Amino acid sequence: MSQRPIRIRDVAKVGSESLVILDSQDMISLAPLEQIPLEKPRDKWLESYDFSLDGFSDFDFPKPQTPGDQKKFVQAFLGGLKKLFDPQNNWTFLKALQLSMDYCMRCQTCSEACHTYLASGQQEIYRPTFRSEVLRRIYQNHFTPAGKLLGPLVGADVEVTFETAWRLLELSYRCNLCRRCAAVCPVGVDNALIAREVRKLFSQEMGIAPTELLKKGSRAQLEVGSTTGMNPAGFKDTISFIEEIIEEKTGRNLQIPMDRKGADVLLVHNAGEFLSWPENPAAFAILFDAAGIDYTLSSEMVGYDAVNYGVWFDDVELSRVALQHIQIAKKLGVKKIVVGECGHAHKALCVIADRAFPGDLSVTEMPRESCLPLLRDIVRSGILKLDPQRNNFPVTLHDPCNVVRLMGIVRPQLEILQAVCAQPLREMTPHGVWNYCCGGGSGFAIMDKLNFSEWRNGVSARMKVRQVIDAFQNVLDPEVHKYIVAPCSNCKGTLREAITYYGLKEKFGINYTGLADLIVNAMIDLPRPYLEWEPKI
Amino acid sequence: MTGVFHWFIIFFGWGSILLFVILTVYKIYRIATLPLNLRWEVYPVPHEPKERRTYGGSYMEQTNWAQKPSRPSLLAELGEMVGEIFFLNRVRKYNPYGLWPLSLAMHWGLYLLLAWIALLTAAHWIPIPEPVASVTGGVAFVLGMFGSLGLIVKRATDKSLSLYTAPVDYFNLAFLAAIFGLGLLSWAIGPGFLHHQAYLVSLITFVPAHHPAAVVAMFFTLQIFAIYMPLSKLIHYAMKHFTFTKILWDDAFMVKNSRNDRRIMRQLAYMKDWSAPHIGQGKTWLEDAQRAPAVDQGKQ
Numbered sequence: 001m002s003q004r005p006i007r008i009r010d011v012a013k014v015g016s017e018s019l020v021i022l023d024s025q026d027m028i029s030l031a032p033l034e035q036i037p038l039e040k041p042r043d044k045w046l047e048s049y050d051f052s053l054d055g056f057s058d059f060d061f062p063k064p065q066t067p068g069d070q071k072k073f074v075q076a077f078l079g080g081l082k083k084l085f086d087p088q089n090n091w092t093f094l095k096a097l098q099l100s101m102d103y104c105m106r107c108q109t110c111s112e113a114c115h116t117y118l119a120s121g122q123q124e125i126y127r128p129t130f131r132s133e134v135l136r137r138i139y140q141n142h143f144t145p146a147g148k149l150l151g152p153l154v155g156a157d158v159e160v161t162f163e164t165a166w167r168l169l170e171l172s173y174r175c176n177l178c179r180r181c182a183a184v185c186p187v188g189v190d191n192a193l194i195a196r197e198v199r200k201l202f203s204q205e206m207g208i209a210p211t212e213l214l215k216k217g218s219r220a221q222l223e224v225g226s227t228t229g230m231n232p233a234g235f236k237d238t239i240s241f242i243e244e245i246i247e248e249k250t251g252r253n254l255q256i257p258m259d260r261k262g263a264d265v266l267l268v269h270n271a272g273e274f275l276s277w278p279e280n281p282a283a284f285a286i287l288f289d290a291a292g293i294d295y296t297l298s299s300e301m302v303g304y305d306a307v308n309y310g311v312w313f314d315d316v317e318l319s320r321v322a323l324q325h326i327q328i329a330k331k332l333g334v335k336k337i338v339v340g341e342c343g344h345a346h347k348a349l350c351v352i353a354d355r356a357f358p359g360d361l362s363v364t365e366m367p368r369e370s371c372l373p374l375l376r377d378i379v380r381s382g383i384l385k386l387d388p389q390r391n392n393f394p395v396t397l398h399d400p401c402n403v404v405r406l407m408g409i410v411r412p413q414l415e416i417l418q419a420v421c422a423q424p425l426r427e428m429t430p431h432g433v434w435n436y437c438c439g440g441g442s443g444f445a446i447m448d449k450l451n452f453s454e455w456r457n458g459v460s461a462r463m464k465v466r467q468v469i470d471a472f473q474n475v476l477d478p479e480v481h482k483y484i485v486a487p488c489s490n491c492k493g494t495l496r497e498a499i500t501y502y503g504l505k506e507k508f509g510i511n512y513t514g515l516a517d518l519i520v521n522a523m524i525d526l527p528r529p530y531l532e533w534e535p536k537i
Numbered sequence: 538m539t540g541v542f543h544w545f546i547i548f549f550g551w552g553s554i555l556l557f558v559i560l561t562v563y564k565i566y567r568i569a570t571l572p573l574n575l576r577w578e579v580y581p582v583p584h585e586p587k588e589r590r591t592y593g594g595s596y597m598e599q600t601n602w603a604q605k606p607s608r609p610s611l612l613a614e615l616g617e618m619v620g621e622i623f624f625l626n627r628v629r630k631y632n633p634y635g636l637w638p639l640s641l642a643m644h645w646g647l648y649l650l651l652a653w654i655a656l657l658t659a660a661h662w663i664p665i666p667e668p669v670a671s672v673t674g675g676v677a678f679v680l681g682m683f684g685s686l687g688l689i690v691k692r693a694t695d696k697s698l699s700l701y702t703a704p705v706d707y708f709n710l711a712f713l714a715a716i717f718g719l720g721l722l723s724w725a726i727g728p729g730f731l732h733h734q735a736y737l738v739s740l741i742t743f744v745p746a747h748h749p750a751a752v753v754a755m756f757f758t759l760q761i762f763a764i765y766m767p768l769s770k771l772i773h774y775a776m777k778h779f780t781f782t783k784i785l786w787d788d789a790f791m792v793k794n795s796r797n798d799r800r801i802m803r804q805l806a807y808m809k810d811w812s813a814p815h816i817g818q819g820k821t822w823l824e825d826a827q828r829a830p831a832v833d834q835g836k837q
Contacts, residue, residue, distance in 0.1 A: 005696065079812070088807040091572035091822075096784045098571065103773040103780070106701040107640070109632040124700070133701055155703030183579045186627040187773050188780025193577065207813035219815060315575075316809075316816055319826040336601075350597065354790050355575045356826075358798040358805070362791040367603040374600050408580035408595025408788075433580045433593030 006124040008133050011167045012159040016046070018055045019125060019167065024458060026121035030465055032476070033502055038458045041451050049450060052163055053170040054125060058210045058452035063166065070162035073206075077165040078142060080205030081135075084197055085143065092315045092356075097197050100189045101136055104129065110181035110191060115436040115463035116174065126459075128181040128191035131171035134158055135194060138168075169208065172198035176441035176460060177312060178401040183433070196442075199313035209313050212446045217309040218317040222324075225301035226271040227309065235304045238274045239297070242282045249282070250526050256285045259332065260296035266334040267295050267371070268325065268349075270342035270489035271305035272446075273514075277492065280341060283516035283530065284371070290523070291378040296332065303328035306339050307489075308348035312442045322353035326361050326368075336367035338374055341514050343402030343488035344441075346370050351407055370403065372487060372515070376412035379419050379519060386522040390529065392422035393481050395518075396471040398464070398495065399428075399435040400488035408433070413487055413515060420522040428467040436463045438486070440494025456494070457501040465498055468510060478509035481533055487515040543745030546753065550740040553760035560767035561775060568779050572807075573800045578788045583617035584609035595788060603790060614786065621777065623648075634695055639687035643710075646681020646717055650759075653677050657734045658741060667729070674720070674730050681717035685710045709771055712762055719755035726751050 010019055024035045041051050050063040064070045083089040084097060110128045111117055117126045124130060133155075140147030140156035147156035158164060175195035182190040202208040210217075221227045230238065239256050246254050257263065267288070273280045288295050298304055302324040310318025326349075329337045339346050350368045359365075378384065397417060403409050410432050417425050428435065438445075439461030447456070472482050486492045495512040504510040513531055521530040581593035589595065590613060596602045620626040625644065629637045653674035660670055689710045692702045724730065732752045739746040766772055791798055805823035809816070817825040 005700070007700065076812070083811060087572050089809045089811060091804045091807055092575045093577070095568065095571040095574045095779065096577055099568065099776055099780050099784070103770050103776045105770065105773060106698070106703075106706060107628065107632060107636055108634060108697055108701065109628055109636075111697070112633045113631065127697075129701060150705075152704070154705045179579050182785060183581075184627055184631040186621060186625060186632075187777055188785050190577075190579075190780075190784070204811035204813050204816055207815060214815070316811070316822075316825055319822065320828070323826045351576050351578070355573070355797065355801060358791060358801040359793055362793045362798060363603050364790075364792050367601065369600060369602065370597060373598055377600055404593070405580055406578070407597050408578075408582065408585070408589070408593055409598050410580075410592055410594050412598055 008130070008137060009158050011134050011171075012161045012164040014161055014163055016050065016052050018052055020054050020123060022054055022056075022120070022123070022455075022459065026123075027459070027462060028119050028121065028466060030462070030469065030502070033469070033507070036458065036502070039451060039454050045450060050166050050170075053167045054123075054174075054455070056451050056455035057170060058173065058212075058447045058449045059169075059208075060211060060449040064162065073162055074160055074165055076206050077201070078160065080201040081139060082143065083205060084201055085139075090197075090200075090315075093193065093197060096190060096193050100132070100191070100194055101139060103187050104132065104136070104189045104191075105187055106133075107186065110185055110189075113180040113184045115178070115180070115439070116176065116460050119462035119466070120459050125171065126174055128175070131168065131175070131198065132191045132194040134164070134168055134171065135198060138164070168198055169202050171195070172202070173210065173444075173447075174460075176401070176437040176439065176444060178437035178441050179405060180401075180434070180436070183405060196313065200315060203314040204316060210443060210447050211449060213309045213313055213443045214317070217307075217443075217446075218314065218321060221302055221305055221307065221309075222317075222320060226305035227307050228271045228275055228305070230271055230274070230305075232299050232301060232304070235271075235274070235299055238278070239299075242274065242278050242285070245278055246282050246285060249279075249528075249530060250286060252286065252289075254285055254289050257296040258299050262333045263294050263296040264335045265293060265295035265374075266303075266329045266332055266337045267297055267340060268303065268306035268337060268345070269297075269340035270307050270345055272307070272489050272493070273340065273342075277489070277514060277517075279517050279530070280514040283514070283520040284340060286520050286523075287375065287378060287384070287516060291381070291383050293374075293378075295338070296334065298328050298332060300328050300331075306342050306345035306349070308345055308353075309443060311344050311348040311352055318348060318352065319356050322349055322356060323361070325349055326353070326357060326366050329366055330360070336369055338369050338371050340371050341487040341489060341516065343400035344490060346400075346409075347402040347406050370407065370409050370412075372403065372409055372412040372416075375516060375519065376415050379416050384519070385524045386420055386519070387524045388420055388422040388522060390422075390522045390524070391420055391518060393483060394423055394426055394472055394475050395421050395483050395485055396426040396428055396468065397431070398438060398468075398484050398486040398488075398491055399431055399433075400486065400491050401435065401437050401441055403488065404435060405433045413485075416515060416519060417485065420519050426471040428471050436467060438464045438488075438491040438494040439498070440490050445490035445493040445497075453497065457498055461494055461498040461501075464495070465502055465504070468504070469508070472508065472510060476508045478505075478507060480509050482508070482510050483518070483531075484510065484512040485515055485518055486512055540745060543739075543747065546736075546748070546756075547740055547743055547745060550756070550760060553763045557763040557767060560764070561772065564767050564772055565775055568776065572804050573797060574784065576787065576790075577784055579785045582786045582788050584611060584614040584786060586610065587613070614782065618777070618781065622774070634691070634698060636688070636691065639684050639691060641684070642680045643684025643688060643713065646677050646679075646684055647713075649673050649677030650681060650716075650720070653730075654737065657730055658737045661734060661738045670734075671729055674733070675724065678717045678720035678724060682714060682721060685714040685717060689714065705769075709769060712758075712765070716755065716758050716762060719751065719758055723749065723751035723755045
């Protein structure tokens with residue numbers, strides 16, 4: 001890299017000039033693919049929007065232009081920062097935040113755990129500690145006696161300009177929150193948490209978050225019923241459509257149970273599956289029917305969409321959505337909630353919301369579980385007649401961070417693949433709890449305003465593309481059809497986009513699928529293969 | 538005047554220990570009394586049974602896990618922590634900047650320094666062969682000096698480290714180097730560690746005595762460090778307990794009517810005053826979460 005080395009305090013540089021210029025030539029190689037140059041922001045965007053971090057942004061709303069507005073922006077930012085350290089306002093994560101802010105030893109052990117930092121060719125601004133250090137220095141400067149008294153001597157040397165605050169906002173959306181960095185930290189400091197807390201500050205104090213996550217995300221889910229914009233009537237229509245798909249693909253005339261009181265299981269899918277990959281909820285219906293699982297879906301608002309985007313940026317939205325999920329399950333009188341193939345929904349409902357709701361809403365009163373152990377048990381039970389030869393193609397597994405590293409669910413999906421695939425699994429390196437994020441984690445999969453998707457495909461998904469190519473290294477012939485199995489909607493969405501961006505399907509014959517789809521594909525009593533190389537939808 | 542100074546040495550010695558304890562307890566108390574955080578664990582979690590721990594699995598790999606007994610292995614957790622404290626395992630495995638040998642030397646310099654003090658003091662009352670304390674002290678000072686100076690040089694010369702290293706970080710390392718350096722100097726003046734032992738015995742028995750300047754300087758620096766350490770991030774050794782066992786490894790799920798259950802009940806009554814338009818103003822966390830979705834937007 002020929003650019004001047006970045007210093008932490010450079011984030012305060014006034015003006016709209018980007019701190020770094022990204023060049024794909026500096027990034028890790030994706031050989032045998034050629035490096036694809038990253039597209040620059042369009043000229044017409046530069047007048048209205050801010051690209052002053054790295055030339056990329058998802059924030060499609062005009063930046064404050066007048067000094068007065070910029071001053072208000074900075075004041076609101078500092079007000080929010082103060083609230084982050086207040087027990088009443090941030091009881092949810094204050095302990096973790098305080099420890100991570102105060103006890104980072106700046107050893108940089110976390111750096112090489114970060115796929116974005118590595119894939120970008122070690123761009124300083126993507127180092128896990130860079131954004132944390134910016135926040136830490138601002139915090140010290142404004143809120144700690146040592147920082148106020150000793151300033152730069154204790155590192156409190158970052159001036160808070162409008163540009164500082166804005167670049168910090170952008171920086172918080174350059175981390176996938178995969179928390180691989182936290183897993184290697186010798187002190188247990190969590191730089192991903194700090195990124196999330198910055199996001200939270202902007203959302204909860206200033207109402208600023210990517211449109212896809214707040215306005216069209218959690219707000220839409222709570223107002224309309226789903227982040228997809230699908231209301232309950234639309235959901236019921238979609239289920240009828242999925243029943244038709246099942247009949248068409250399998251010849252089975254199934255009626256997917258809906259709002260059935262007293263069922264054993266409330267199954268909740270990421271609603272994006274119904275629209276983008278209806279074969280996946282259809283596969284669940286086929287499997288549960290064949291296995292005799294007593295389950296139901298809910299058609300109540302929020303109840304048919306497992307997503308909980310608040311887990312990425314806003315504790316209030318997180319708690320609102322999670323509470324709806326649990327209350328709907330209580331109302332139906334089910335014995336437990338099972339979350340479909342959606343990683344962040346797994347973590348939100350099973351782990352984070354676990355400690356948000358006491359008493360009758362606690363997990364002992366309304367258990368919340370992953371679908372993966374249940375699918376594993378179904379496959380193991382022998383109730384399904386499965387022929388691995390039906391899945392006789394090279395397969396690799398993408399481990400969703402939320403499911404493996406953040407929940408410790410590692411083996412069920414492996415055991416399923418061993419049971420339903422003819423060829424040995426081609427493990428990625430690294431895999432399991434040490435996997436790399438797909439690059440779409442923490443909302444990036446659905447963020448596509450301005451030129452953000454270019455950054456996701458070119459930078460944050462880059463390491464995963466490298467891993468996929470490596471996993472299929474000796475079978476890259478496009479005539480040999482290969483699948484990446486990704487039991488997570490957002491991972492699938494990211495892989496879909498990356499496969500298109502890099503032309504992996506045409507050049508190497510690489511496609512992707514969900515896990516339930518692959519199990520159904522192995523069922524011998526189906527008239528034809530369930531997986532379709534060229535999806536109809 | 539000399540007598541006053543000798544008494545000052547004793548009182549300052551005890552005062553520094555007292556302040557160290559008070560400040561450490563205060564810092565731990567402040568963190569321990571922060572609200573119970575939401576679950577935010579990262580796997581591998583070492584207290585899982587061995588068959589799962591090896592690959593980072595959790596109890597959530599089972600169906601109906603909330604109804605199954607969970608027996609976290611505190612011994613395994615302790616083992617992981619011991620590996621971190623005494624061998625800096627994560628630095629060894631993952632740090633790409635060659636910090637491990639230097640950091641290990643500095644940490645062991647400190648551990649052996651404490652052991653040396655304990656041995657030297659105990660040797661006044663119980664028979665401990667003289668070389669044991671001498672070797673411990675000598676190794677402590679040499680290792681500590683090598684580690685702390687090495688870390689200063691490393692941090693100053695490696696761009697990836699220097700960018701993030703504030704003057705206070707160099708100060709902390711220089712402080713440690715001063716202790717180890719004075720230790721070496723006072724040892725060199727000799728004879729052996731006899732004067733150091735006399736200093737410690739004088740402190741413990743409250744009998745004022747004259748000590749060589751180098752010995753006094755070394756112990757003074759160490760005592761000032763003991764007061765400073767809890768106020769700095771060097772107290773991370775104690776905070777690791779919280780970052781690991783209370784956050785990264787805390788996978789305990791909520792049980793109705795448990796202590797955590799009651800704590801969360803209280804915390805949900807906290808009033809929040811976040812200002813964004815989508816946040817309910819003047820409401821507790823519980824009230825805000827409970828609002829029916831469409832009520833927020835005035836359309837049901």
